Structures are given as C-alpha cells and as structure tokens.
Amino acid sequence: MDITLLNRVDSNYLSNIAKEQGLRAKDPEEPFSSVLSAMMNSLNETNELQINAQEEEIRFALGYSDNTHDMMVAAAKASVALQYTAAVRDKLIQGYQELMQIQV
Amino acid sequence: MGLFQSFNISASGLTAQRFRTDIIAQNIANVNTTRKEDDEPYRRKVVTFQEKRVTPFSQIYSTSKNALVGNGVRVSRVTEDYDTDFVEVYDPSHPDADENGYVFYPNVNTVTEMTNLIDATRAYEANATAFNASKSMAQAGLQVGKS
Numbered sequence: 001m002d003i004t005l006l007n008r009v010d011s012n013y014l015s016n017i018a019k020e021q022g023l024r025a026k027d028p029e030e031p032f033s034s035v036l037s038a039m040m041n042s043l044n045e046t047n048e049l050q051i052n053a054q055e056e057e058i059r060f061a062l063g064y065s066d067n068t069h070d071m072m073v074a075a076a077k078a079s080v081a082l083q084y085t086a087a088v089r090d091k092l093i094q095g096y097q098e099l100m101q102i103q104v
Numbered sequence: 105m106g107l108f109q110s111f112n113i114s115a116s117g118l119t120a121q122r123f124r125t126d127i128i129a130q131n132i133a134n135v136n137t138t139r140k141e142d143d144e145p146y147r148r149k150v151v152t153f154q155e156k157r158v159t160p161f162s163q164i165y166s167t168s169k170n171a172l173v174g175n176g177v178r179v180s181r182v183t184e185d186y187d188t189d190f191v192e193v194y195d196p197s198h199p200d201a202d203e204n205g206y207v208f209y210p211n212v213n214t215v216t217e218m219t220n221l222i223d224a225t226r227a228y229e230a231n232a233t234a235f236n237a238s239k240s241m242a243q244a245g246l247q248v249g250k251s
Contacts, residue, residue: 067122073115073235077108080242084107087246 039088046081053078109173110238116156116176117231123179124151124224128217135212138200146210147184154180185211 056074059065127149137146156175188211196205 067119069115069118069122069232073111073118076235076239077111080107080239083243083246 035092039092042081042085042088046078046085049074049078049081107242111235113173113176114231114235114238116178118228118235120153120177120179121224121228121231125221125228127151127182128221128224131212132214132217132221134210135214135217137210138198138207145190145208146212147186148188148210148212150183150185152180152183153177188213 053071053074056065056071060068060071065071131148134146140146154177156178158175190211191209193207193209194205195201195207198207201207
C-alpha cells in the first residue's frame with residue numbers, strides 16, 4: 001500500500017467537515033507543524049488550569065473561599081488536563097520512535 | 105475546553121446547593137428572632153433556582169452541542185415567605201409582646217427546614233457523585249487502546 005494514501009481523505013463529506021473545523025493542515029507539506037501547534041495549545045491550556053488550581057489553593061489557605069468544592073473542582077480539572085496532555089505526548093513520542101525505527 | 109462542560113455543570117450545582125444550605129441555616133438560626141430593624145419578626149427566606157443558559161453572545165462561538173446542554177444551574181433569587189403566617193404565642197412578660205400580651209414568632213418551621221436541609225445535602229452529594237462520574241469517564245477515555 002502506498003503510504004501517501006494514508007494522508008489523503010477521499011470522501012467529500014469527511015474533507016468538507018475537516019475544512020469546516022480547520023482540522024487539516026493549511027499547507028499539506030507541513031502536517032507535523034499543525035500537530036505540534038495543537039500539542040502546544042493543549043500544553044498552554046493545561047498550564048492555565050494548573051495556575052487556576054494553585055490560585056484556588058491559595059484562596060482556600062487564606063480563607064477567602066466560601067466552600068470546599070471550588071478548590072477540588074479546580075484540582076480535578078488540572079489533573080485530568082495533565083493526564084490528557086501526557087497521553088497525547090506519549091502518542092507523539094511513540095509515533096516519532098516508530099518512524100526512527102524504520103530500516104532504510 | 106469543552107471537555108470540562110460536565111465538570112462546570114456539576115460545580116454550579118454544588119455551589120447552588122451550598123448557597124441553599126446557607127439560607128436554611130439562616131432560617132433555623134433565626135427561629136426565635138422576634139424583632140428585626142423594622143419591628144417585624146424574622147421572615148422565612150426561600151431560595152429559587154434557575155437554569156444557567158449559555159449567553160447569546162457566547163452561543164455564537166460555542167458549538168451546537170454546548171448550546172443544547174447549557175451551563176448548569178444558578179440561584180435566581182431569594183424571596184421572603186409572605187404566605188405562611190407568623191406564630192402567635194401568649195407571653196405578656198416578653199419585651200416584644202403587643203398590648204394584648206401576644207408575641208409574634210417567625211414563620212419558620214424547624215421540621216420543614218430540617219427536611220429541606222436533608223434535601224439540600226442529598227442534592228449536593230448527587231452533584232458530587234455526578235462530578236466524580238464524569239471525572240472517571242474522562243480518565244477511562246484516556247485508557248482506550250492501552251493494554
């Protein structure tokens with residue numbers, strides 16, 4: 001099987017959806033950069049959620065928060081986002097290693 | 105992140121029920137308050153909730169799924185109970201007694217308040233359970249494909 005076929009979406013429906021959502025790389029030569037930028041976005045979002053969790057902890061410690069669940073909600077969000085980012089990173093590295101193991 | 109929509113909804117439920125317990129606690133605490141600043145006995149407070157919709161502005165940017173689901177719950181208002189009558193007790197020696205010797209106590213029924221308190225506590229727990237369920241789902245989703 002031609003490996004370039006893997007990148008090609010032939011179905012009109014799928015390609016329209018992808019175009020609408022902006023999922024496909026603008027430049028077909030650089031699909032990797034779009035993956036990398038998506039990864040960086042999710043890293044930044046995770047970072048923001050971690051900062052939020054930290055702020056909530058400080059608010060709780062200083063006695064400004066009026067309930068206990070706000071802190072735990074922020075902490076749970078940060079934890080899930082971190083797990084998600086770690087999973088994506090693992091997949092990226094796994095893909096990279098698969099490529100590096102190709103025998104030429 | 106759209107991933108956290110259910111988290112936010114459960115969190116809004118938690119906050120709303122938390123506020124409801126605050127008001128119930130205020131009612132119970134004031135069960136013997138015979139005079140406020142306006143010379144009236146304390147009036148029982150009632151909380152009403154409202155669905156928290158996605159704002160029309162953010163609806164334009166959010167996907168159709170989020171617009172359908174909504175944003176959870178919010179406290180719409182706290183009203184005073186004018187339907188239940190004050191409790192009338194004959195006690196001429198009380199400083200707040202009227203010329204006939206009657207004292208008006210607040211229209212707070214401790215049994216009703218206790219029932220509402222249990223209801224609010226259970227609703228809070230239900231929201232916490234829903235939150236934990238969506239967290240478990242998010243974590244289980246990450247395990248897909250891992251052996």
